[in-house]
Amino acid sequence: MKRKLDVQQLKIGMFVYELDRPWRETPFLFQGFEIRSDDEIRELQRYCQHVYIEASETYQIPPPRKPVDKALAQETLNHKKIEHDLLIKIESHPLLKPVYHDQTNLEEEIAIVHEIHRETKNLVYTLLEDARLGKNLNTAGAKKIVGEMVESVIRNPDALTCFTQLKKKDEYTAQHSMRVCILALSFGRHLGLENQELNTLGLGALLHDIGKMKVPNEILNKPGPLNDYEYALMKSHVPRGVEILDHTDGIPRTAIEVARCHHERYSGAGYIHGLKGDQIGLFGMIGGIVDCYDAISSDRAYHTGMSAHAALKKMYEWRNRDFHPGLVEQFIQCMGIYPIGSVVELNTGEIGVVVTMNRIRRLKPRVALVLQADYYPAPGSTTVDLMNYKTGDGQPCEIERVLESGAYGINPVQYLPVNAAA
Secondary structure: OEEEEEHHHOOOOOEEEEEOOOHHHOOOOEEOEEOOOHHHHHHHHHHOOEEEEEOOOOOOOOOOOEEOOHHHHHHHHHHHHHHHHHHHHHHHOOOOOOOOOOOOOHHHHHHHHHHHHHHHHHHHHHHHHHHHHOOOOOHHHHHHHHHHHHHHHHHOHHHHHHHHHOOOHHHHHHHHHHHHHHHHHHHHHHHOOOHHHHHHHHHHHHOOOHHHHHOOHHHHOOOOOOOHHHHHHHHOHHHHHHHHHHOOOOOOHHHHHHHHHOOOOOOOOOOOOOOOHHHHOHHHHHHHHHHHHHHHOOOEOOEOOOOHHHHHHHHHHOEOOOEOHHHHHHHHHHHOOOOOOOEEEEOOOOEEEEEEOOOOOOOOOEEEEEEOOOOOEOOOOOEEEOOOOEOOOOOEOOEEEEOOOOHHHOOHHHHOOOHHHO
């Protein structure tokens, strides 16, 4: 006879019949096994909230163990090792040695990614609509476009990052999905993830909110606070999304981790499972960070987005409580102190928009000048590199401060090389 048991009550010798989730989403090689070590208990506690065990305290012969797909199990074990090694590296070496180096400049890469962005936009709208109608998702198409995005981000992440500035409130879910994918890939590149891991992370990020297609639009777009019933419906997008992806062929379990865990929080205060700390998993933590960052820096039906600079400051305040502290610090390094699209004032008095990062001298990005010191429009289309730009008396030019979104009526998109796609 089976009995439901909280994982905190597990002991060596108990026989586990079932989990609270599909076996293939865990690293366990057999469907049904006897607990033989504390390590197995810790793994069960990491992946599950409860399990079903043999109710009798004594039994002679446990049922035969049903093997799971060895390739899927090995994939999970490989991912766990990468995750473990990376988190240790972050804690011991806050300044990561770059694994990737830019292969193209912004102008070269932008010429390529305009078409990638157009294809991604069309695909995402189709994926969301198919999910709403209960149709099969175009997994092959999603993998293809994510692969192209990965190659672009490896060459130069700034080009696709520019496209994260394209934001329309009435197209939030679709554009948010694309932005979260781009941000996750850029962050994964910064962390040094290999090509295959980047592809899996990007696929999970692109589909992380697919469950929202099962939530009524009047709740998704409600301009005011949600009541308890509405909030419960909103939260249901997580298990609904996991269910959709779990029944879609070709979606790796580590990609589904992004959808399952992007609302979990480091302290355990998130949803759906209340996971905390390393229970969340690397891809779940990355998904949570980039999802939150994009959400608070975007205009929504119920709030006005803050500047990217202010959003990063908030994320830093929320480290330890909501997010893995080392990963938040790495994300800030990835985005730069002055993220692309930031409206800044220089020590010359000029106002401009950050258009590309300097990954070595992060205080010295390239800036498109918008207003002169007298607040008249800057002549022509002038972009300056703060590594070389000087003040009137020959001193190094520096960013004096970051301005709030919309300052002086400036729309950063107009000064980025993505304006034609807006």
